[in-house]
Amino acid sequence: MEQSDEALCRDVANREPGAFDLLVERYQERAYRIAWSIVRDREEAKDCAQEAFIRLHEGAGSFAGQAKFSTWFYRILVNCCLDNRRRGRGWRRLLVWRDAEDEESAGDLIERQPAPPDDPGERMDEDQQMSRIWKAVETLSPQQRAAVTLQYREGLATKEIASVLNTSEATVRVHLHRAFAALRRRVGGTR
Amino acid sequence: MTAHPTDRLLPYLHGELAAAERAAIDTHLAACAECRDTVRDFAALAERLARAPEPAPPLHWGAFRAQLRDKLERRQRPAAAGRRWSLWPVPATLAAGLAAVLLYLGVLGPGGLTPVGKQATLEGQVLDGRLDVVSQLDLVQNLDLFEDFDDIDRLDPPAPRHES
Numbered sequence: 448m449e450q451s452d453e454a455l456c457r458d459v460a461n462r463e464p465g466a467f468d469l470l471v472e473r474y475q476e477r478a479y480r481i482a483w484s485i486v487r488d489r490e491e492a493k494d495c496a497q498e499a500f501i502r503l504h505e506g507a508g509s510f511a512g513q514a515k516f517s518t519w520f521y522r523i524l525v526n527c528c529l530d531n532r533r534r535g536r537g538w539r540r541l542l543v544w545r546d547a548e549d550e551e552s553a554g555d556l557i558e559r560q561p562a563p564p565d566d567p568g569e570r571m572d573e574d575q576q577m578s579r580i581w582k583a584v585e586t587l588s589p590q591q592r593a594a595v596t597l598q599y600r601e602g603l604a605t606k607e608i609a610s611v612l613n614t615s616e617a618t619v620r621v622h623l624h625r626a627f628a629a630l631r632r633r634v635g636g637t638r
Numbered sequence: 639m640t641a642h643p644t645d646r647l648l649p650y651l652h653g654e655l656a657a658a659e660r661a662a663i664d665t666h667l668a669a670c671a672e673c674r675d676t677v678r679d680f681a682a683l684a685e686r687l688a689r690a691p692e693p694a695p696p697l698h699w700g701a702f703r704a705q706l707r708d709k710l711e712r713r714q715r716p717a718a719a720g721r722r723w724s725l726w727p728v729p730a731t732l733a734a735g736l737a738a739v740l741l742y743l744g745v746l747g748p749g750g751l752t753p754v755g756k757q758a759t760l761e762g763q764v765l766d767g768r769l770d771v772v773s774q775l776d777l778v779q780n781l782d783l784f785e786d787f788d789d790i791d792r793l794d795p796p797a798p799r800h801e802s
Contacts, residue, residue, distance in 0.1 A: 471706065475699055483694035493697060497706045501713055580686050581693045598652075599687035605654055620645040627648060631679050 452516035460507035471500055474517075477601065478524055484596035485528040485589050495531050499524040514610060518603075521611040525593055532589060576634070583633040584626075591626035594619055640666050647677055651684065 450458075452473065458466035478499055483492035502523050510519055584592060590612065597603045597611060605623070609616045643663050649655050650663045667674050 468703070471703060475702060479697060479702075480694050489695045489697070492694070493702065493705075497702070497709055500706055501710055504710060505713075576686065577690045580683070581690060584687075595687065599684060604652075605649055617645070620649060623648050624645045627680050627683055630683050631676075634683075635679070 453510075453512055456503075456507050456510045456516050456519075457512070459504060460510070467500075467504055470503070474500075474520060478520075480600065481521065481524055481593070481596055482528050484584075484600070485525065485593050486532060487585055491531060492528075495527045496524065498527045498531075502527065515607075518607050518610050521597065521601075521603075522613065525611055526613075528593075529589060579634050580630065583630050586633070587626050587629060588622075591622050591629075594622040595626050598623065642666075642670065642673055644676075647673065647680060648684075651677060651681055 450469075452470065455466050455470050455473075459470060475496065478496040479492055482495040482499070483489070486492050486495060499520070503520060506523070510516065584595060587595065593612060594608055597608045598605070603611065605616050605619050609619045612619065612622075640662070643650070643666055646655060646659065646663060650660060655663070667677065
């Protein structure tokens with residue numbers, strides 16, 4: 448029988464050989480995907496995911512087992528991403544202003560695109576729609592992107608997202624509602 | 639009609655509300671075409687988000703784990719002498735740049751320069767202007783406080799001005 452994440456985390460705390468590697472293999476893709484959804488940069492997302500695993504290794508003993516392991520780990524991960532972003536933002540604004548201009552033009556392009564037509568015969572094909580919705584997700588705030596990714600890609604409930612983001616359920620509802628309102632404005636809702 | 643239950647429409651869609659709250663929203667939706675449209679559009683968006691292809695760029699997982707092991711080992715080693723300098727490459731570079739500019743301006747001065755020197759002075763002034771941003775670094779680094787513009791909505795409104 449496969450060992451649970453929670454049991455593996457206890458093994459990591461006890462420095463059982465192989466336990467950490469197994470947890471990394473189980474969570475590496477999810478960790479990277481969530482990190483990427485927040486920071487939108489391949490190298491930065493990889494660094495954040497690795498940093499989260501390092502913090503997991505160092506702090507496995509503090510996992511009380513009251514919450515699910517995934518919720519506890521995602522909280523570490525999201526904190527890594529938001530910390531990283533806060534630390535880097537001032538320097539990036541000074542030194543990499545070109546990227547910011549590119550991001551702004553990308554945002555403008557999305558805003559300038561017309562709303563999807565009502566006529567089914569003029570609907571965009573599936574790939575274009577998917578590409579467009581994720582482009583629109585990129586324009587959301589990091590907290591909104593995190594909430595959207597955790598709910599719709601990772602399947603977390605609002606209560607779990609609140610725990611991951613260290614905030615109230617009401618705040619998560621506001622983040623999600625505003626994210627959806629923005630997506631609806633940019634890409635439309637009904638297909 | 640009751641107020642629009644905006645923040646509860648997504649939890650409603652995902653079946654996260656208690657029975658009484660759900661019933662209240664059902665009643666509201668029966669009377670509110672605007673909220674019905676919103677629920678319909680949100681449901682379509684949620685469905686698209688859930689089945690959209692993974693947008694993250696691919697990684698080589700073997701390399702990811704090898705690099706992670708390397709970082710973990712380095713973190714577990716005692717801090718080497720002088721390691722702290724490696725944590726501050728950007729501030730050190732900027733400090734060196736600032737010192738160089740100050741030295742340049744101090745030695746040559748703005749007067750009595752050749753045309754080439756005058757051009758260099760102009761460039762120095764432009765650079766000095768940029769470095770002025772560095773002197774406001776605390777302010778620049780805190781700009782991300784307003785990165786989530788929702789925060790602005792939550793600020794207190796300005797006090798009314800009283801004309802004397």
